[in-house]
Amino acid sequence: MDEKEIMSLFKSEYEARNILEASRKRIDEIDNDLVNLISERTSLAKDIVSAKVFLGMEIYDKSREDAIHNKVNKLAHEKNIDDDILSDIMNMLTILSKNKQKEILEE
Numbered sequence: 001m002d003e004k005e006i007m008s009l010f011k012s013e014y015e016a017r018n019i020l021e022a023s024r025k026r027i028d029e030i031d032n033d034l035v036n037l038i039s040e041r042t043s044l045a046k047d048i049v050s051a052k053v054f055l056g057m058e059i060y061d062k063s064r065e066d067a068i069h070n071k072v073n074k075l076a077h078e079k080n081i082d083d084d085i086l087s088d089i090m091n092m093l094t095i096l097s098k099n100k101q102k103e104i105l106e107e
């Protein structure tokens, strides 16, 4: 999009400020949802690590993480999101889960 095209999107400064404010409000709501979802994902650690101990499995499961990365890579392409960045985010989520699983075993 060139600058001329962007400038034609709004009729006034007032309108542009309103769009900015409404978009930021929606981002705040989405961030809230994301944190709640991350918390829910991480809180599955107790059930997961308990089942793994019973089954004699390690906390780290490479094949499961590879499957998650493949799935998210496909979604990144479908949604036109940078796949390396989405992969980094998934890595962070798996670290949260593994750290929580370790913490539970140390209790």
Ligand SMILES: C=C(O[C@@H]1C=C(C(=O)O)C=C[C@H]1O)C(=O)O
Pocket (backbone or CB within 6 Å): 048, 059, 060, 061, 062, 064, 065, 068, 093, 094, 095, 097, 098
């Ligand atoms: C949650 C698990 O434990 C680890 C964390 C994973 C995750 O956060 O998705 C996936 C595989 C494991 O390395 C699991 O095995 O499912």
